[in-house]
Ligand SMILES: O=C(O)CCC(=O)C(=O)O
């Protein structure tokens with residue numbers, strides 16, 4: 001069901017600085033983002049699965065934009081894949097993320113975050129096929145506490161949002177549906193979160209995506225002159 005336009009669900013702050021913006025993308029931006037994801041997925045520096053230091057492989061497939069994320073750091077090239085230069089981060093995606101942060105309200109902007117004007121410059125595109133999931137983790141490889149903005153397309157997922165203190169309870173489970181934005185900043189910037197499951201087949205019929213895409217937009221805090229800096 002596509003309830004984005006007829007019955008908009010309400011903006012909900014599920015934790016201080018963590019705001020769910022249902023249907024934020026709308027139809028047009030959803031279609032545009034999906035088309036962009038299809039182009040980003042192509043090699044070189046295309047969709048790949050990530051080998052974790054413990055020998056396991058992530059069940060999601062990933063593409064980075066701006067800086068290439070690998071466990072655990074950022075590089076200019078796909079150091080754990082085909083070695084190609086990372087694809088550029090498009091300015092329009094940063095503009096969307098900035099708008100979503102503004103719509104999320106003041107709680108999502110880190111009060112102590114300076115310099116506040118650093119632009120969004122990196123994104124992680126995650127593709128969830130049937131059975132893919134993402135364990136509880138923190139987005140802690142960035143250098144500044146600017147908010148993270150996530151956009152969802154396709155299948156609905158269960159999104160688990162905990163606290164910065166640990167990967168266990170308490171947490172809140174919410175549904176992220178196609179077109180939703182989720183912003184976490186301020187006191188929730190380093191909260192543990194994960195995707196225990198998706199609901200295969202739940203994508204809106206009109207979108208033309210089988211599976212789930214999530215695009216997570218962030219501020220790296222790196223300068224353009226840097227190259228391949230593993231983060232502490
Ligand atoms: O797929 C999602 O909604 C979350 C993705 C995520 O947490 C990440 O890429 O760090």
Ligand SMILES: [Fe+2]
Pocket residue numbers: 137138139193
């Ligand atoms: Fe994350």
